[in-house]
Amino acid sequence: MTFELTAVVPSRGFDVTLDVDEGSTLALLGPNGAGKSTALGLAAGTLRPHDGEITLDGTRLAHARAGRTEAWVAPHRRRVALLAQDPLLFPHLSIRDNISFGPRAQGRPRREAAAAAARWLDAMDLVHLADRRPGALSGGQGQRVAIARALAAAPRLLLLDEPLAALDVDVTPALRQTLRRLLVGQTTIIATHEVLDALLLADEVAVVDDGRVVERGPTAEVLSRPRSAFAASIAGLNLVSGTWTGDGVVTASGGVVHGYASHPEVPVGAAMTAVFRPAAVALHLTDPHGSPRNTFRGTVRSVEPRGDLLRVRTDQLAADVTPQAVAELSLVPGRAVVGTVKAAEVDVYPV
Amino acid sequence: MTTTRAPATSRRTTRDPAEVPAGLPRWAYVPAAAGGLFVLLPLVALGTRVDWAGYWSLVTSESSRAALALSLQTATTSTLLCLILGVPMALVLARGRFPGRDLLRSLVLVPLVLPPVVGGIALLSAFGRRGLLGESMEVLGLQVAFSTTAVVLAQSFVALPFLVVSLEGALRTAGERYDVVAASLGASPTTVLRRVTLPLVWPGLVSGTVLAFARALGEFGATITFAGSLQGVTRTLPLEVYLQRETDPDAAVALSLLLVAVAVAVIGLTHRRGASR
Numbered sequence: 001m002t003f004e005l006t007a008v009v010p011s012r013g014f015d016v017t018l019d020v021d022e023g024s025t026l027a028l029l030g031p032n033g034a035g036k037s038t039a040l041g042l043a044a045g046t047l048r049p050h051d052g053e054i055t056l057d058g059t060r061l062a063h064a065r066a067g068r069t070e071a072w073v074a075p076h077r078r079r080v081a082l083l084a085q086d087p088l089l090f091p092h093l094s095i096r097d098n099i100s101f102g103p104r105a106q107g108r109p110r111r112e113a114a115a116a117a118a119r120w121l122d123a124m125d126l127v128h129l130a131d132r133r134p135g136a137l138s139g140g141q142g143q144r145v146a147i148a149r150a151l152a153a154a155p156r157l158l159l160l161d162e163p164l165a166a167l168d169v170d171v172t173p174a175l176r177q178t179l180r181r182l183l184v185g186q187t188t189i190i191a192t193h194e195v196l197d198a199l200l201l202a203d204e205v206a207v208v209d210d211g212r213v214v215e216r217g218p219t220a221e222v223l224s225r226p227r228s229a230f231a232a233s234i235a236g237l238n239l240v241s242g243t244w245t246g247d248g249v250v251t252a253s254g255g256v257v258h259g260y261a262s263h264p265e266v267p268v269g270a271a272m273t274a275v276f277r278p279a280a281v282a283l284h285l286t287d288p289h290g291s292p293r294n295t296f297r298g299t300v301r302s303v304e305p306r307g308d309l310l311r312v313r314t315d316q317l318a319a320d321v322t323p324q325a326v327a328e329l330s331l332v333p334g335r336a337v338v339g340t341v342k343a344a345e346v347d348v349y350p351v
Numbered sequence: 352m353t354t355t356r357a358p359a360t361s362r363r364t365t366r367d368p369a370e371v372p373a374g375l376p377r378w379a380y381v382p383a384a385a386g387g388l389f390v391l392l393p394l395v396a397l398g399t400r401v402d403w404a405g406y407w408s409l410v411t412s413e414s415s416r417a418a419l420a421l422s423l424q425t426a427t428t429s430t431l432l433c434l435i436l437g438v439p440m441a442l443v444l445a446r447g448r449f450p451g452r453d454l455l456r457s458l459v460l461v462p463l464v465l466p467p468v469v470g471g472i473a474l475l476s477a478f479g480r481r482g483l484l485g486e487s488m489e490v491l492g493l494q495v496a497f498s499t500t501a502v503v504l505a506q507s508f509v510a511l512p513f514l515v516v517s518l519e520g521a522l523r524t525a526g527e528r529y530d531v532v533a534a535s536l537g538a539s540p541t542t543v544l545r546r547v548t549l550p551l552v553w554p555g556l557v558s559g560t561v562l563a564f565a566r567a568l569g570e571f572g573a574t575i576t577f578a579g580s581l582q583g584v585t586r587t588l589p590l591e592v593y594l595q596r597e598t599d600p601d602a603a604v605a606l607s608l609l610l611v612a613v614a615v616a617v618i619g620l621t622h623r624r625g626a627s628r
Binding site for chain 2: 044045046074075076077078079080081082084086088090091092101102105106149150153155159
């Protein structure tokens with residue numbers, strides 16, 4: 001069973017078709033105002049489609065034709081939980097009561113709700129904060145409570161609206177890993193403008209622009225080989241998968257990419273993916289002297305404009321280089337080049 | 352974990368003595384002090400005119416006790432009526448989406464700016480014996496004008512806007528974001544109202560209720576016009592004060608002081624409760 005949405009909202013210039021397989025996560029990737037929040041609002045029931053149909057596990061949540069609503073399930077009956085950028089914890093309730101709010105509101109017995117709260121407090125390492133009020137929490141703690149509260153409501157579909165965007169950079173990696181662990185088996189849509197969220201949390205990515213889905217596919221494919229120019233402009237990462245050696249990733253074909261792990265306790269031999277941005281890649285015609293630790297020999301496949309730079313694709317990677325460099329090196333399709341990237345520019349994640 | 356966020360509801364904060372206020376010109380203290388004196392001086396003056404020796408017998412005379420009891424009873428009933436009608440009104444005005452909402456919001460304010468006497472005449476036109484609804488109500492055996500019910504209606508009419516305006520403002524400030532989250536967790540609209548919305552606007556609700564009660568307690572013009580001045584039936588404390596002023600000025604002063612004491616007590620009580628939340 002799945003979540004399926006086909007909806008037109010003319011007042012917001014929105015016309016999108018989406019679906020999410022049961023237990024999987026879809027990332028809506030796009031800039032602010034692209035229509036990500038509209039998609040989430042339609043799923044949550046805070047917005048009505050002008051035309052379209054939204055179904056979850058075979059239940060019709062909304063159905064409208066030419067502005068006339070023909071079927072409508074109220075937001076509280078949808079089992080669609082929403083987690084926003086701000087934790088929005090109920091300030092008058094303790095952390096424990098915030099987490100048990102969903103089960104209680106759904107009419108489950110007090111003891112059952114308390115047990116669910118206790119379980120989530122433990123799972124999210126929040127036991128020591130259980131009886132505090134939300135006002136005393138840091139941003140990262142607040143968002144952990146908000147995640148626990150959303151999942152304690154046992155949603156059939158979880159909506160994450162830029163869940164990490166309001167947090168300090170030093171707490172986002174840990175929280176992203178926590179989400180990654182919790183989203184296994186949970187049907188989820190995550191709206192984000194951060195490529196890393198899509199890379200680490202989503203099975204599939206839909207790139208959204210101006211109220212339309214411009215590209216859709218498995219995460220690694222969309223991020224590393226975007227077909228449309230727009231997707232390339234916001235996605236476009238070099239991904240190299242392999243196993244962790246302690247200071248890099250060794251691929252199936254034996255190549256090694258040196259880089260730094262996202263967190264220190266990764267065991268040697270773990271499946272990891274090295275990630276680096278096209279702008280971090282330098283191109284040469286011959287092996288350079290000195291010691292950039294990663295070199296990729298390949299053949300130029302295409303050259304496309306990308307803002308002030310040109311994106312050069314070889315059979316192995318994408319590089320953003322200046323037009324001068326392209327002219328100097330005569331980078332045309334078929335030419336053999338060597339791409340180099342410093343180990344410091346390579347982040348390694350468990351993907 | 353370095354980001355600390357301000358709690359979503361504003362809390363009373365004590366001013367840090369190290370902070371220097373900006374945007375407070377020195378000269379503002381002079382008219383501000385004059386304004387404070389203007390409010391306090393008459394109240395203090397009232398205290399100096401009280402016949403303290405005879406105070407107890409003055410405020411416990413039969414007519415005084417009847418007026419006080421009637422005032423407390425009608426003001427409490429009016430406040431309850433204001434809550435029953437005003438909370439849904441504030442909700443609909445703050446959250447509802449329908450044409451004419453802004454016009455309605457302005458119309459609700461009319462009793463706030465209307466002279467109370469005019470309010471009384473308007474109420475007579477509606478509920479009086481010869482009023483719009485009065486005749487059909489009389490057929491049903493209901494006679495409202497010049498009864499205790501009329502006192503409650505007059506007080507509710509003038510007090511309702513205080514509750515609605517205060518609560519509607521609080522609802523708008525609180526916004527709907529918490530309500531949306533609560534609904535997404537499975538809470539029905541009534542549960543959202545009970546467990547999230549009302550607790551969030553609690554200080555606004557309390558202050559609105561207190562304002563409504565105080566306004567009901569002090570009601571004079573609409574009451575005397577619509578309900579008359581019958582001892583024990585419609586003669587509330589303000590009416591009693593006004594009547595006694597003609598015949599027994601000492602009693603009028605004593606009762607006035609009583610009303611001041613009740614007002615100060617009510618405000619003090621809710622101020623503390625609001626601060627402790």
